[in-house]
Amino acid sequence: MxxxxxxxxxxxxxxxxxxxxxxxxxxxxxxxxxxxxxxxxxxxxxxxxxxxxxxxxxxxxxxxxxxxxxxxxxxxxxxxxxxxxxxxxxxxxxxxxxxxxxxxxxxxxxxxxxxxxxxxxxxxxxxxxxxxxxxxxxxxxxxxxxxxxxxxxxxxxxxxxxxxxxxxxxxxxxxxxxxxxxxxxxxxxxxxxxxxxxxxxxxxxxxxxxxxxxxxxSLADLPLLACLLGNDIIPEGMFESFRYKCLSSYTSVKENFDKKGNIILAVADHISKVLRLHQGEKKLEEMLPLGPNKALFYKGVASYLLPGQISPWFFQKPKGLITLDKQVVSMNSDPEYEQEVPMCTDPESKQGLPLGADPEFELEAPMCTDPAVKQQDLMNMEPEVKQVTMVSDPEILKVARAQHVQAESYLVYNIMSSGEIECSNTLEDALDQALPSQAFVYRPVRQRVYSLLLGDGRDGTSTCPTVKEWFVYSGNPLRHPDLVRPLQMNIPGGTPNLKLLWLNQEPGIQGRRLDALLGCFDLSSSREELQAVENPFKALCCLLIYLFVQVDTLCLEDLHAFIAQVLCLQGKSTVQLADLQLDYIDPRAVQLASLLVRGLTTLVLVNSACGFPWRMSDFMPWNVFDGKLFHQKYLQAEKGYTVEALVEQNRSRLTKFHTLKSVVCKACVKENRRIISRQLWRSHQPGNRQYEPDHWRRYSSSSG
Missing domain, CATH: 3.40.50.1010 (5'-nuclease)
Structure with missing residues (x-):
C-alpha cells in the first residue's frame, strides 16, 4: 500500500x-x-x-x-x-x-x-x-x-x-x-x-x-515524487531505469543509507535541481521518459490532488471539466450529491461515480489536468458524457447509493452501478478438493440477487445483464473476471420489483421481502418451517439448509457441530470464549468455518437486496458464531460425542438442538438431500471422497 x-x-x-x-x-x-x-x-x-x-x-x-x-x-x-x-x-x-x-x-x-x-x-x-x-x-x-x-x-x-x-x-x-x-x-x-x-x-x-x-x-512536488517512485497506480517497474539514472548522477550518495533510501533521495534531488529548472517552460513529458505511459502517469499525479488543489507541474483546464481520456464530462454543482473525484479518469474506471440518467447523479469534480488533450481540442468535444449504469431507475439508484455510503448494505450498489464486484481471499485449502470454494458455493445465490437487482432478460425488454466477478478461488489466475449471468428466481407470486421491496411501507410487504430472500437461496418451500424458528437461529438455519443442499460432502457430524456451537454460544461470556483451549487444529474445520462466515456475508448481501426482511443483528457473527467454539464442537462430533455432551448437558439447549436439526434435515429431504453420518458414509465409500477440480464449476453453464 x-x-x-x-x-x-x-x-x-x-x-x-x-x-x-x-x-x-x-x-x-x-x-x-x-x-x-x-x-x-x-x-x-x-x-x-x-x-x-x-x-x-x-x-x-x-x-x-x-x-x-x-x-x-x-x-x-x-x-x-x-x-x-x-x-x-x-x-x-x-x-x-x-x-x-x-x-x-x-x-x-x-x-x-x-x-x-x-x-x-x-x-x-x-x-x-x-x-x-x-x-x-x-x-x-x-x-x-x-x-x-x-x-x-x-x-x-x-x-x-x-x-x-x-x-x-x-x-x-x-x-x-x-x-x-x-x-x-x-x-x-x-x-x-x-x-x-x-x-x-x-x-x-x-x-x-x-x-x-x-x-x-515542496508539498506540491510530493505527488510527482510518489509516481516516480511507484505506487498503487504506477507500477514499480515503469520508471526503474529513470530512478537508476538519477542515482548514478546523484552526488550525495550516503554509504550508510540503504539502496532504496538513496534512490528516494536521488529522485527528489532530480526534481529539485533538474526538473524545477525548466518548470513552466517545458511540459513535464519533455523532461521525463513517459513514453506510452503518459496518460497513466498524469492520472497518478492527479489522483493525489484534493478538491480545490492544483499541481504546478501541468497546466490547468477550464473549470468544471473532467477528462475521460478523449472525452470531457461537464459536471454540475448540485451540493446534495457533490462527490469530489480525482482528475483525468480512465473511461474504464468507474471511480465510484454514480452517474445515472438523473442529473442529480452528475458529480462535481476538480479541473482536469491531462496535458495530452490540447486546449483547442476541447472545443470539438461533446459537452456531456454520462456513465452508463446497470440500472436506469434514478430513484432506486439513489437509495442504493445512500445505503452504500452509510455502510448499511453490501455489494448492492456496486452491482447496480458498475456490474462489477470482488471478494478477497478466504482461508481455503487448495489441496482439499472434497470441499468447494465459497466462491462457487454461494454463486447461485449471487446470481439470483443479480436477477432481482438487474433483471434476467427474460421479459424481452432488455438483454440479459452480465456481472463481472473478481472472486479468489484455487486455480483462478485472476487475469479476467468471471462473467456471471443472473439465475431466474422461483418466488410464489413472481419476482417483486425493487420499488415494492425498498420503498413500499404497506403492511404485508415484509412478507414479500422474506419471499424474495428465501427465493435467493431457492428455499421458498421451507418458508413455514423457517418462520417457526426463533431469532437469532432463523438466519443460521436458512444458511445451513442451503449449505447442506449445495455441498454433498457435508455430513451429520458437521451439522451437529454447527448447531451445538450456536446454542452454546448464547450462554458463554467473552472471557469464557477467550479462555477456551483446543486439543488441536483440524484443517477441514478451518475451511468449514470460513465457508460459514462467507455465508453470513452473503446473507448481508441478500438481506440488503431484498429490503431488509431480517434484522442484520441476527446474522452478525458475534451473535451466532465463534471460531474456537465451533472448532471444539467439530472435534467433539468427530470423536463421536453424544448430542447431550455437545450441548454441555443443558436440557433447554438439547430441546432446541433437536428442533433446529429437524428443520434443517426436513428442508434438505425436500431437496432430495439426505444428511448421513460420516461413519456410515465411510463404511460405504472407502478412502476420502475426492472430486475433480472442475466438479464445483457446475454452474459455469449459467455463468456465460
Whole structure:
C-alpha cells in the first residue's frame, strides 16, 4: 500500500519525520484553537483491521465476541477524551488499481497455502508472523462500529482519497491509518495506527513538511515524487531505469543509507535541481521518459490532488471539466450529491461515480489536468458524457447509493452501478478438493440477487445483464473476471420489483421481502418451517439448509457441530470464549468455518437486496458464531460425542438442538438431500471422497 519504499525510508533514513504525540493533548489544543468544534479523527478502517483484531486465535474463523469487545474498548478510549471518530471503508476497487489488487490476492494465496501446510504438519495455529485476518472482517467491522454508535462510511472511490478529502474539508484533528499515501496528500496531519498505544493514547505523527525539508522539495512536488517512485497506480517497474539514472548522477550518495533510501533521495534531488529548472517552460513529458505511459502517469499525479488543489507541474483546464481520456464530462454543482473525484479518469474506471440518467447523479469534480488533450481540442468535444449504469431507475439508484455510503448494505450498489464486484481471499485449502470454494458455493445465490437487482432478460425488454466477478478461488489466475449471468428466481407470486421491496411501507410487504430472500437461496418451500424458528437461529438455519443442499460432502457430524456451537454460544461470556483451549487444529474445520462466515456475508448481501426482511443483528457473527467454539464442537462430533455432551448437558439447549436439526434435515429431504453420518458414509465409500477440480464449476453453464 502507498508509495514504494517510503515507509522504510522514513523509518531508517529520516526518523525525525516521526514525532511521538498524545491524542488527549492534541484534542485539548484543537478545542482551544477552534472553540465549539469537536476534535475529529478520520480513521482509514481498512488500515486498522490488523491492529483491532487482538484475539489470540485467528485460524478458526474469527473470535467475534472478543473482537467486538476490543472495538468497543477502542471507541470508548477516544470518546472518553472528547474525540469523535469517523470511520471510512473501501467501497470499491478502482480499475486503475485492479492489477495491484490482483497481485496482493495472488500473494495472499501463497500465504494461505503455507498456513494450511503448517496446520497439517503441526496441528496447531501458526505464529502471529503468519497472521491472516478472518474472512469477512472488514464487512462485519462496519456493522460492529455502527452497532457501537459510530459514524461509519463506505467510499464511492478509493477510500484513501475520500479520507484525505474529508480530513481537509472538515478541519479534522488528523487521519489515523497506515498508508504512506497520507504523507503525499496535502491534508490534515497523519498519525500511525501501528504505533498507537491505546492505554496512553500516544502514537507517532508523520510530518510531510519535515519530509519535504529533508528532500529539499515542496508539498506540491510530493505527488510527482510518489509516481516516480511507484505506487498503487504506477507500477514499480515503469520508471526503474529513470530512478537508476538519477542515482548514478546523484552526488550525495550516503554509504550508510540503504539502496532504496538513496534512490528516494536521488529522485527528489532530480526534481529539485533538474526538473524545477525548466518548470513552466517545458511540459513535464519533455523532461521525463513517459513514453506510452503518459496518460497513466498524469492520472497518478492527479489522483493525489484534493478538491480545490492544483499541481504546478501541468497546466490547468477550464473549470468544471473532467477528462475521460478523449472525452470531457461537464459536471454540475448540485451540493446534495457533490462527490469530489480525482482528475483525468480512465473511461474504464468507474471511480465510484454514480452517474445515472438523473442529473442529480452528475458529480462535481476538480479541473482536469491531462496535458495530452490540447486546449483547442476541447472545443470539438461533446459537452456531456454520462456513465452508463446497470440500472436506469434514478430513484432506486439513489437509495442504493445512500445505503452504500452509510455502510448499511453490501455489494448492492456496486452491482447496480458498475456490474462489477470482488471478494478477497478466504482461508481455503487448495489441496482439499472434497470441499468447494465459497466462491462457487454461494454463486447461485449471487446470481439470483443479480436477477432481482438487474433483471434476467427474460421479459424481452432488455438483454440479459452480465456481472463481472473478481472472486479468489484455487486455480483462478485472476487475469479476467468471471462473467456471471443472473439465475431466474422461483418466488410464489413472481419476482417483486425493487420499488415494492425498498420503498413500499404497506403492511404485508415484509412478507414479500422474506419471499424474495428465501427465493435467493431457492428455499421458498421451507418458508413455514423457517418462520417457526426463533431469532437469532432463523438466519443460521436458512444458511445451513442451503449449505447442506449445495455441498454433498457435508455430513451429520458437521451439522451437529454447527448447531451445538450456536446454542452454546448464547450462554458463554467473552472471557469464557477467550479462555477456551483446543486439543488441536483440524484443517477441514478451518475451511468449514470460513465457508460459514462467507455465508453470513452473503446473507448481508441478500438481506440488503431484498429490503431488509431480517434484522442484520441476527446474522452478525458475534451473535451466532465463534471460531474456537465451533472448532471444539467439530472435534467433539468427530470423536463421536453424544448430542447431550455437545450441548454441555443443558436440557433447554438439547430441546432446541433437536428442533433446529429437524428443520434443517426436513428442508434438505425436500431437496432430495439426505444428511448421513460420516461413519456410515465411510463404511460405504472407502478412502476420502475426492472430486475433480472442475466438479464445483457446475454452474459455469449459467455463468456465460
Amino acid at each position: 502507498g508509495v514504494r519504499g517510503l515507509q522504510g525510508f522514513v523509518g531508517s533514513t529520516c526518523p525525525h519525520i516521526c514525532t511521538v504525540v498524545n491524542f488527549k493533548e492534541l484534542a485539548e489544543h484543537h478545542r482551544n484553537k477552534h472553540p465549539g468544534c469537536t476534535p475529529t479523527i478520520v480513521v482509514d478502517a481498512m488500515c486498522c483491521l490488523r491492529y483491532w483484531y487482538t484475539p489470540e486465535s485467528w485460524i478458526c474463523g474469527g473470535q467475534w465476541r472478543e473482537y467486538f469487545s476490543a472495538l468497543r474498548d477502542f471507541v470508548k478510549t477516544f470518546t472518553a477524551v472528547g474525540i469523535k471518530l469517523i470511520f471510512f471503508f473501501d467501497g470499491t476497487v478502482e480499475q486503475g488499481k485492479r492489477d495491484e489488487w490482483v497481485k496482493r490476492r495472488l500473494k495472499n494465496n501463497r500465504e494461505i497455502s503455507r498456513i494450511f501446510h503448517y496446520i497439517k504438519s503441526h496441528k496447531e495455529q501458526p505464529g502471529r508472523n503468519m497472521f491472516f485476518v478472518p474472512s469477512g472482517l472488514a464487512i462485519f467491522t462496519r456493522f460492529a462500529l455502527k452497532t457501537l454508535g459510530q459514524e461509519t462510511l463506505c467510499s464511492l472511490q478509493e477510500a484513501d482519497y475520500e479520507v484525505a478529502s474529508y480530513g481537509l474539508q472538515n478541519n479534522c484533528l488528523g487521519i489515523l491509518g497506515e498508508d504512506t499515501d497520507y504523507l503525499i496528500y496535502d491534508t490534515c496531519p497523519y498519525f500511525s495506527i501501528g504505533d498507537l498505544c491505546l492505554e496512553s493514547l500516544n502514537t507517532v505523527m508523520l510530518c510531510r513538511e519535515k519530509l519535504c525539508e529533508s528532500l529539499d522539495i
